[in-house]
Amino acid sequence: DAKTTQPPSMDCAEGRAANLPCNHSTISGNEYVYWYRQIHSQGPQYIIHGLKNNETNEMASLIITEDRKSSTLILPHATLRDTAVYYCIVRGNTGNQFYFGTGTSLTVIP
């Protein structure tokens, strides 16, 4: 599975959009981009995933560049409850396990 690179930490003002970047320059054609988050002392929570098209659900939007070498998770209106570590993972659909890197620690500031 391809490796991902994320900034270690970010701040975002409450109510503003949080844009979390992820680089995955070695992604291969059949690998999906997944985003999870882990709020302190809780289990990781699935957010969204995509292959090449942009995706949106009730939690977030995922923007994948045309060359698929990077992506951005967008939380449109961040709240204090969005403070968490966000993990970007690339994985083939026939892969067995998710490898979690160090993620981005997002702090939403009042």
Add this chain to the structure above:
Amino acid sequence: NAGVMQNPRHLVRRRGQEARLRCSPMKGHSHVYWYRQLPEEGLKFMVYLQKENIIDESGMPKERFSAEFPKEGPSILRIQQVVRGDSAAYFCASSTRDTLGTIYFGEGSWLTVV
């Protein structure tokens, strides 16, 4: 996270005792994954199981750790002769075959070895 049930949520063991952690996957899920998270560290893959089969145990320590997912009942992660370094949060996740790409996590079991 709703649906994947882990118990106990908190477990305290003395050095040398055994720890058993249980995971009931979401309804209809036949694939189970175990991860370990040491304090202030990231999630590390341990093992991937289907019913009655271990598919990938590349992340399991070679000694003292074992996992099973029987035909009936929950998946069990067993740690024998625990040491202080085993103190960690252990997370279970599950998926269906149809949604093999997305896994859903439980709330974790916190093991403290004293």
